[in-house]
Amino acid sequence: MKATIEQLKKRVSAALVAAFGDELAETDPLLVPASNPKFGDYQANVAMSLAKPLKQQPRAIAEQIVANLDVSDFCEAPQIAGPGFINFTLTNAYIESQLSSIIGFARLGVEKIDNPQRVVVDFSSPNIAKEMHVGHLRSTIIGDSIARILEFLGHDVLRLNHVGDWGTQFGMLITYLREAYPDALTTADALDIGDLVAFYKKAKQRFDEDEQFREASRQEVVQLQAKSEDTLQAWQLLCEQSRREFQKIYDLLDIHLNERGESFYNAYLPEVVADLDKLGLLEEDQGAQCVFLEGFTNKSGDPQPLIVQKSDGGYNYATTDLAALRYRIDKDRADRIIYVTDMGQATHFAQVFQVATRAGWIPETVEVVHVPFGLVQGEDGKKLKTRSGETVRLRDLLDEALGRARADLEQRLHDESRHESEEFIDRVAEVVGIGAVKYADLSQNRTSSYIFSYDKMLALQGNTAPYLLYAYVRIQGISRKGDVDFGHIGAGAQLKFREETELALAKHILSLGETIGAVEADLLPNRLCQYLFELSQKFNQFYDRCPVLQAKEPERTSRLVLCDFTARTLKLGLSLLGIPVLERM
Ligand code: ARG
Numbered sequence: 001m002k003a004t005i006e007q008l009k010k011r012v013s014a015a016l017v018a019a020f021g022d023e024l025a026e027t028d029p030l031l032v033p034a035s036n037p038k039f040g041d042y043q044a045n046v047a048m049s050l051a052k053p054l055k056q057q058p059r060a061i062a063e064q065i066v067a068n069l070d071v072s073d074f075c076e077a078p079q080i081a082g083p084g085f086i087n088f089t090l091t092n093a094y095i096e097s098q099l100s101s102i103i104g105f106a107r108l109g110v111e112k113i114d115n116p117q118r119v120v121v122d123f124s125s126p127n128i129a130k131e132m133h134v135g136h137l138r139s140t141i142i143g144d145s146i147a148r149i150l151e152f153l154g155h156d157v158l159r160l161n162h163v164g165d166w167g168t169q170f171g172m173l174i175t176y177l178r179e180a181y182p183d184a185l186t187t188a189d190a191l192d193i194g195d196l197v198a199f200y201k202k203a204k205q206r207f208d209e210d211e212q213f214r215e216a217s218r219q220e221v222v223q224l225q226a227k228s229e230d231t232l233q234a235w236q237l238l239c240e241q242s243r244r245e246f247q248k249i250y251d252l253l254d255i256h257l258n259e260r261g262e263s264f265y266n267a268y269l270p271e272v273v274a275d276l277d278k279l280g281l282l283e284e285d286q287g288a289q290c291v292f293l294e295g296f297t298n299k300s301g302d303p304q305p306l307i308v309q310k311s312d313g314g315y316n317y318a319t320t321d322l323a324a325l326r327y328r329i330d331k332d333r334a335d336r337i338i339y340v341t342d343m344g345q346a347t348h349f350a351q352v353f354q355v356a357t358r359a360g361w362i363p364e365t366v367e368v369v370h371v372p373f374g375l376v377q378g379e380d381g382k383k384l385k386t387r388s389g390e391t392v393r394l395r396d397l398l399d400e401a402l403g404r405a406r407a408d409l410e411q412r413l414h415d416e417s418r419h420e421s422e423e424f425i426d427r428v429a430e431v432v433g434i435g436a437v438k439y440a441d442l443s444q445n446r447t448s449s450y451i452f453s454y455d456k457m458l459a460l461q462g463n464t465a466p467y468l469l470y471a472y473v474r475i476q477g478i479s480r481k482g483d484v485d486f487g488h489i490g491a492g493a494q495l496k497f498r499e500e501t502e503l504a505l506a507k508h509i510l511s512l513g514e515t516i517g518a519v520e521a522d523l524l525p526n527r528l529c530q531y532l533f534e535l536s537q538k539f540n541q542f543y544d545r546c547p548v549l550q551a552k553e554p555e556r557t558s559r560l561v562l563c564d565f566t567a568r569t570l571k572l573g574l575s576l577l578g579i580p581v582l583e584r585m
Pocket of ligand 1: 122124125126127162163164321324339340341
């Protein structure tokens, strides 16, 4: 099924050519979903934009378009409104036939893309031996959802975890490892440092208080860079420890990632600097090698440098990202590279992209894009902290969500005098608890900050995961109650919708592809959340007004088909957000 909006666009384009000639073949018909349902389902705004070039009144232009337009196979006669809007209303017959045509299809009519791309999504990317914080949680959740949506559309997605696994801090960490765990490198037993953050703090403390320790740390950095075996082994060990901790979070969140940390690009760093030099882009500034940026100035108005090699010869975060960018384009053959990090790194990426562009490393066919997101705030509106003022550990945050989801559920079971198995309770608490955290994050426009509230995200009402999960459960309940096999209900059915709430729900179901297409373009998963929220609302409105199991045929089957479609759309949509559904809750 080609999205209705695409078909309409083609028709309006053809009408433009028929009315005004071939010069308008490339003109965008400016077709969008109607701003207000009372004007129909779609509107074309092109007449207004043509008033100037055609030197005619927009209304007159609209009339000529409509005179050349035939959409009778799916719309009522187009209406011209206001200064020259052309409004389209889908016919009932079209809606019924569209829905019939996708009854047996798991993709619910959303086609795979014609030209799949190779897409790199760089997300999560925490730092070794440091705490994975809520910022990384956002990156993980948003990045995963973007990856899922692109994969669903048929793109070839490479999910990369650009972990911070290199840098001078390892000198201090390795020195402390040798001091605190002298046998770590020689015993066969797996080392368990436990709390790596506490380990980091202690190492830092030793570094700050003891000159000998500092010197030893500097030596370790030299050894690490020289790839001395013993030091590399210690580094590996620390990475292993972190990896294990990160993996627990990924397992809990059901996230899959390929680790390719900063250290992976070490061998490519000297080449970045050498090539920038060859291109004449490199300049020395106080002993450091840098590229002077266009459009970035310091306080006194001078161009700001991007350092790519420090005066001590070391490389930095920017050098690594330049090397990574080249690798992803040249070796991974990426067509689109997406970086999901907090907004604070916007300048970093703008600078890296500028240097890579000026160096000619980004072909015109390749799109590199930073996908920024805002802060997670506590209920006080400030950056999320624990009561004692520390950064919140992700593990604790997720455990709390799980615990609360469980407590809510147990209360509900108690109130309803229901008895359920331990297994049931575990599963529901997990899906609701983790789903609530993910959904709370994804449902906000990622560019804004949001207030983290367990109460809000776990509420059964409002734009929350539990509300959507509950709508799904409610529909499964209808099938159980009526002993209806949703798998077979629709086959060969003659659908007939006459009630306004039925039609509104059916149209909404049919617009899933448009929503997913929009997310593909602007990488805003909150659009999909909003779509699913409206779907649940429209379903509830329909279900309040229209009897289903008690209805007579053909309404009964048509309505059961609508129920089934709603459930399947919810399931598919939620899966693209990384949230599974429950049959009962
Ligand atoms: N490790 C970085 C951080 O924790 C994020 C890395 C993002 N990806 C990148 N290619 N720079 O802030």
